[in-house]
Amino acid sequence: MSGSPWRGRPADTALVLAVGLVALVGLVVQSRGIDTAAEWAALPVVLASSAALYARRRHPVPVGVLALAAVGAYGALLHKPGPIMLVFVVALYTVVDEGHLRVAVGLGLASVIAFAVADSYNRSPDTMNGATLLHAGWLVAVIVGVTRNRRAYLAEARARAEAATQRMEEEARRRATEERLRIARDLHDVLGHHLSMINVQASAALHRPDAARSEQALTAIKEASKETLRELRTALGTLRQDDAASVVPAPGLHRLDDLITTVGRSEVDIRTEFAEVGALPPEVDLAVYRIVQEALTNVTRHAGATTAVVRVRSDSGDVLVEVEDDGTGAPGAPGSGILGMHERARALGGSLTTGTRPDGGFRVRARLPLRPRPSPASEPA
Template sequence: MVRWRWRGPVAETALVAGVGLVALLGLAVQSRGVDTAAEWTALPVVLLSCAALFWRRSRPVPVGAVALAAVAAYGALLHQPGPVMLVFVVALYTLVDEGHLAVALGFGAASVLAFALADGYHADDGGGNGATLLHAGWLVAVIVGVTRNRRAYVAEARARELAAEQRKDEEARRRATEDRLRIARELHDALGHHLSLINVQASAALHRPDPDRSTQALTAIKQASKETLTELRATLTVLRREDDNAPAVTAPGLDRLYALVTAAGRSGLAIRTELAETRPLPPEADRAAYRIVQEALTNVTRHARAHTVAIRVRPEGDDVLVEVEDDGTGTPGPPGYGIRGMGERARALGGSLTAGRAPGGGFLVRARLPLRPAPVPVGAAAPHAGRGDAA
């Protein structure tokens, strides 16, 4: 239930003017003209009680007391209920609406008692006119109706508050999940690639105890470990930043593709790059493209038993396509964290990624990244199953 709360200076002025007009016209009609001293005395009582309604929201209890006194004075002067009752009904409504239910009940009971006494005083004249019952019925209707309305409003407000808290909790959980996945991807990418190269080079040095090859392997291990520490420090620097507005650490992009290919080539792979001219990539797309190529090369190094690898980057409409294809003969297996991370990176930008057997043999990773990324929620379905990755 939606409650209409009509408030403000204009609304209060219109209400007071309307109640005052009805009360004055009612007095004139009921008295058939304001002629007697009692009627002239009742006139300012009506006006003053109507004017008091200006402060009904800020001072509901005093205004209720003024309205009750006006009802009593009107009854004492004219010996009958009158249009001033409208003022009392509005004051009583405001008391209940503002949460002063006990005060409203007390004022209502006092007014009913006053009318009962007046009815009893005039019973000999006309046998009672039922004013007490009518008055009591009005008050019960006002109190019950406003109370139900207020309870519905409070329940609705509480429901909105709970829904807002739930949305806030869900948003916090979503952000925590995104942060956890982002941290996992960064650590996986920062460590997995270079550690895989170190492992390959160390294995080569152990199985082929040639001094020249050992020297080359140790040089490659030294370079890979240095790059590992550099990327790890950069990743930890980003994660430890307390100020979101602090200058960002430069993230790797396709401008570092040559160094990446050179490092991977030390393992004996023949790597061919085909880079078509494309307009500058958004920073997030540039980073994702680099990480996808890096992880694909890691998988080739560890699992593919490949001799050649082709890296292709080309524009296609509003997207950029990134492909890494090898001629390996590795046994397919379930995707691990690396392939999952590549897919998450692509989908986080509104793109897509597939990984599986290439048409001519080997393995193909193809990512489509929008040049105008549109982020989507994380946790979507995993990409196609393919060769087990570095994780």
């Protein structure tokens, strides 16, 4: 049986020696010494069939046939069965264990016939052939027992394989879902932020139709559209693994100044308070940028604010991100932007809170671990 401890050269060698010794000693004891020509002829039969067991795993059927022939030769020479049957039993066990059940049944029937013929030489007319029946029952027990064990083992192996396949499929589905959510968040952040900037600038130009304002708005729209194309290329680049060299590096802390400059063109005065936080892991660096980006998008779209403050600093192994404004916009029900910020923080093992400030305005505060920890499996993705 696959997975049996009786595998390998040391086990095969030990088995050959043990079976060969039993068969040889049995021959000597049964014959009370090796004196006749028939007994000397039976000796190499015992040794050769015992040695053949060494190849029983690689060639189970030939070894089984050889063992059966050895049993027949032994009976023909000495006119009685003997301990050489142990060689055949081991060979038959291996044939069943390797899955050749029909061959094993044929070998078993042939051995019963050979055993009956050999045993008939020593049976008196008034004696039942009980030894033959005992031999037949023994072989049936071997075949049935090994077959049952093998079927149980194969059933267990199939169950394990199916369970492993199911786990792999579930893991693949989970990863695919997480990847879709990540891409959806990136696309929402990129399109929502920059299209909001374009909309704000276009509205301002339409409401104040003067040359200077129009030029400023068109410049802002140009920069916003350029940045949109750049970040779309970054977001979609992960879907093109064969063209990784052309993917633009993901934004992070190093791009916050450009982001704030772009948002500042919408007539919101943005102040920054950045403390030294050192190099961040790529996923944390991107999350900081996206949270600030989405928070500032909400400031320009919904808050009606004139000033905003962006703070980034380290705190006890975490990085803290805060965006506050002086607007009067009501928070309302969380939209996909706020939900996306929560998902980003939770995916890294961090947290995010949003709400109105005591003195007016709105605040977004995120705490992200510098060593990201996966969120618990029980939390919704």
